[in-house]
Amino acid sequence: MSVGEAELQRDRAERRRGLFLALPSFVYMILFFALPLVIVLVYSFATRTSSGSTSLSNWNLDAYRKLGEPIVRNVVVRSIVLAVITTAICLVVAYPFAWFCAHQRPNVRNLLLVAVMIPFWTNFLVRNYAWRILLSTGGPLSSLTERIGIGETNLLFTKTAVVIGLVYAFLPFMILPLYASIDRIDGRLIEAGRDLYGSGSQTFRRIVLPLTMPGVIAGSILVFVPSMGAYVTPELLGGGKETLLGSYIVTQFLTARNWPVGASMSFVLMAVMLVSTIIYFRAGGKNL
Amino acid sequence: MLIFLYAPIILLVVYSFSASRIPGQWGGFTSEWYVKLFEDPRIQRTIGVSIRVALVSTVISTMLGTMSALALERFKFRGKRVFDALLYLPIIIPDVTMAVMMLMFFTQAFDLLNLVFGIGLSKGFATIVVSHIAFNIAYVSVVVRARVAGMDATLEQAASDLYASRWQAFRYVTLPLIAPGVLGGALLAITLSLDDVVVTQFVAGPGSTTLPVYVFSLIRKGVTPTINAVSVIMLVASLILVAGSVGLQRASAARGRQQLRTTGGK
Amino acid sequence: MNIRTKHIGVALVAGMLSLSACGGGGDSAASECEAGQTDGDLFLYNWSDYMDPDLITKFQDEYGVTVTEDFYDSNETMQPIIAAGNSGYDVIVPSDYMVSILIGDGSVQKLQQAAIPNIANLSSDFYPAPYDPTGEYTVGYQWGTTGLGVDLEVLGPDTPHTWGLVFDPELSANFDGKIILLNDPRETMGAALKYLGYSLNSTNPDELAEATQVVADAVGRIAAFDSDQYSELLATGESLLSHGYSGNMLYDVVLDNPDRYTYFVPDEGGTIWTDNMAVVFDAPHPCTAHTFINFMLDAENGAALTNYNLYASPNAASAQYIDAEVLANPIIYPTDTSKLEFITNTGDYETNFSDALSEAKG
Numbered sequence: 001m002s003v004g005e006a007e008l009q010r011d012r013a014e015r016r017r018g019l020f021l022a023l024p025s026f027v028y029m030i031l032f033f034a035l036p037l038v039i040v041l042v043y044s045f046a047t048r049t050s051s052g053s054t055s056l057s058n059w060n061l062d063a064y065r066k067l068g069e070p071i072v073r074n075v076v077v078r079s080i081v082l083a084v085i086t087t088a089i090c091l092v093v094a095y096p097f098a099w100f101c102a103h104q105r106p107n108v109r110n111l112l113l114v115a116v117m118i119p120f121w122t123n124f125l126v127r128n129y130a131w132r133i134l135l136s137t138g139g140p141l142s143s144l145t146e147r148i149g150i151g152e153t154n155l156l157f158t159k160t161a162v163v164i165g166l167v168y169a170f171l172p173f174m175i176l177p178l179y180a181s182i183d184r185i186d187g188r189l190i191e192a193g194r195d196l197y198g199s200g201s202q203t204f205r206r207i208v209l210p211l212t213m214p215g216v217i218a219g220s221i222l223v224f225v226p227s228m229g230a231y232v233t234p235e236l237l238g239g240g241k242e243t244l245l246g247s248y249i250v251t252q253f254l255t256a257r258n259w260p261v262g263a264s265m266s267f268v269l270m271a272v273m274l275v276s277t278i279i280y281f282r283a284g285g286k287n288l
Numbered sequence: 289m290l291i292f293l294y295a296p297i298i299l300l301v302v303y304s305f306s307a308s309r310i311p312g313q314w315g316g317f318t319s320e321w322y323v324k325l326f327e328d329p330r331i332q333r334t335i336g337v338s339i340r341v342a343l344v345s346t347v348i349s350t351m352l353g354t355m356s357a358l359a360l361e362r363f364k365f366r367g368k369r370v371f372d373a374l375l376y377l378p379i380i381i382p383d384v385t386m387a388v389m390m391l392m393f394f395t396q397a398f399d400l401l402n403l404v405f406g407i408g409l410s411k412g413f414a415t416i417v418v419s420h421i422a423f424n425i426a427y428v429s430v431v432v433r434a435r436v437a438g439m440d441a442t443l444e445q446a447a448s449d450l451y452a453s454r455w456q457a458f459r460y461v462t463l464p465l466i467a468p469g470v471l472g473g474a475l476l477a478i479t480l481s482l483d484d485v486v487v488t489q490f491v492a493g494p495g496s497t498t499l500p501v502y503v504f505s506l507i508r509k510g511v512t513p514t515i516n517a518v519s520v521i522m523l524v525a526s527l528i529l530v531a532g533s534v535g536l537q538r539a540s541a542a543r544g545r546q547q548l549r550t551t552g553g554k
Numbered sequence: 555m556n557i558r559t560k561h562i563g564v565a566l567v568a569g570m571l572s573l574s575a576c577g578g579g580g581d582s583a584a585s586e587c588e589a590g591q592t593d594g595d596l597f598l599y600n601w602s603d604y605m606d607p608d609l610i611t612k613f614q615d616e617y618g619v620t621v622t623e624d625f626y627d628s629n630e631t632m633q634p635i636i637a638a639g640n641s642g643y644d645v646i647v648p649s650d651y652m653v654s655i656l657i658g659d660g661s662v663q664k665l666q667q668a669a670i671p672n673i674a675n676l677s678s679d680f681y682p683a684p685y686d687p688t689g690e691y692t693v694g695y696q697w698g699t700t701g702l703g704v705d706l707e708v709l710g711p712d713t714p715h716t717w718g719l720v721f722d723p724e725l726s727a728n729f730d731g732k733i734i735l736l737n738d739p740r741e742t743m744g745a746a747l748k749y750l751g752y753s754l755n756s757t758n759p760d761e762l763a764e765a766t767q768v769v770a771d772a773v774g775r776i777a778a779f780d781s782d783q784y785s786e787l788l789a790t791g792e793s794l795l796s797h798g799y800s801g802n803m804l805y806d807v808v809l810d811n812p813d814r815y816t817y818f819v820p821d822e823g824g825t826i827w828t829d830n831m832a833v834v835f836d837a838p839h840p841c842t843a844h845t846f847i848n849f850m851l852d853a854e855n856g857a858a859l860t861n862y863n864l865y866a867s868p869n870a871a872s873a874q875y876i877d878a879e880v881l882a883n884p885i886i887y888p889t890d891t892s893k894l895e896f897i898t899n900t901g902d903y904e905t906n907f908s909d910a911l912s913e914a915k916g
Contacts, residue, residue: 011364022359028352028422034374051659053637074916113472118526118527123483123519134296134299241779246383254634262384262388266381309806494641508802
């Protein structure tokens, strides 16, 4: 047997193993996700009847044309800006914390991770109500800032409140993947970096950050994407004064009962996300 | 950091003792809501459903998600790109869209099954679990991949050269290496499952709702501090669970050290 | 159905869809039910905190069936769940405009009048209702109004009863930006239409454009658009003027503090709404459903419900059993109902209301 043939055989075996590992999820996802998704795809080409039900007898692209309207464009732009801000803050806040976690003894480390998650095992509506109280006029935060001399901060029903609420809601989504990738770094590499570059910031930029890039990317996606679609938190803390993508889609599906537009909006959103994810990955990949 | 995470939680605990029905209005101290909670069979039932759904969906999705993460990061196989993209969709799909599509899917699939095979199925616990797994696999896989990506594969290769079985190589080398990612993924899955309202609402059957769906349905007529009380109880229960497992870890670690010492002494 | 596609997958799914559409369409050949007959346990899908638990117990004891009650937070979440079929629910309690949607979709079945002799108890004001003109599908459950809850400390006891409190730049300035409007296209655009003197069901695009401008001008003075917590926020002082439904305002704010807060429907007029009982098209237990509806329309039971949740009863025969102070309360039973309008389904025009609100918000 030649070397080439052996390699080929090993390659084949590897492919079989890969497929074997992926197969259960693959089948599951096709059956319980892709198939249902096709239904929505079909709906996106259908028409809303005057009674608000969906007619499948007349295929067209009307629902997609609606996306060109200025209202929709504003909604999309506004949502992207909000999601970018949320993701950036989450990243800046979560990174040092994940770093700190990863450098504790294993026991403490697991404890910290669980401590991050436990607040989220309470009810999300009640959590949002708690934020309402915290941020309210004359509420705890306002009294605190007044006492330390910054003056009253009545943040409830402002954009700041929305950002705070979203950062809070999605922070664990950033911490977990970051932690998973930071924890992987070999401490000796950092020492070597210190010896090589001297400065801490150089070591961070040239060694640590590239090594943790998979975590940064995964975390950013897990925060950015749900921020784009979030609607309960923005409405409870921001007062629903600005329409965001999440609430727009909900309105289309439920209130206006315009399933074709709701569906087409979702598909455009998903396509944009998928493409930007791939670009983000490629960009991140260069640093790896 | 922990202050930021726990500030609303402290407030939530405080208001679970407020005599006023209205969130944010302090009406004096009371434990009435806790009494109500223990008298309310509906809340107890929904908590039960929530916990069972979270456990089952977390276990299954953690296994499937970890397998997919390994497959995607370590192996080449046919259809990999499609699989990769497919696994991202549950993360980027808007909640309500997934809810509507699962609702349509289940009712139509059940109609079809009924028509063709005469099997009468209905929505309930199983449909909730199936839907939760569908979105959780994706989240678990992302977190585990962040761990596996770029991890040195030579150790595993060495292990598979040494050991007889692939399973052993996985069990004693790969799994410990990726464990933090798996733990993170599982934590995320359990959290998502315990928090989901929109999808669950649409795929639940009569009498099978989870706690968050029940709580959300109260929003129109007012969410009373009973729900705060529920949250506090769940908080305390999870703290006890965590403390217990830490204690267990300590104990087993101590036993391990002791064993080492005794064997070393011989 | 015309499917011009060669893609087999799509055709298959479309086929499935049409199958289910056929299944869900017309009234199924429901078995005849007699008054008082039951055919299994009852599955009730209702608003939360809207049913007197004692009535449920009474029904269970009287007929020997178990009642399982689930709740929904809005008509809009209930509707697709019911319309999809196989929901497992027997009786739902949709609001007026939703009734016409459900009837249009074939999501509710015709009532068997013979099984509901207590229909005779209903007031002629509410039966038949404009959204179910023949009265074949629904019977009233409770009714109320949409108006304004006000903190009287701002303008005093003589606060004028007008939508201008929200939409007039000078009047609304008194509330210092602490105004909450419902996050509901029909209600909020309707309020602006009423302020301008139009019908809240107007399908004249010019009138809607005018109303959109009115709301857009007010957005800067509005704290939040919120359909769920308007009364709680009024109670905590986060809001000084809230747009919302009569019952919640009464229960959360006015009852405890009648000197400080009040609720009224502005003189320009406003929404009157009803919630109604209907039998789901594929109800697993249609006879129990009819028996339950008949039970709820009983004069004493209807009164018990109103005494419990403080919403007005469409049941004329119940009046004698309703507490006197409930009957005398103008928030529950408004003295002048002439300027009140039901929200009616405007068909194709409906999406214009939600677009108008989105546009007004900017």
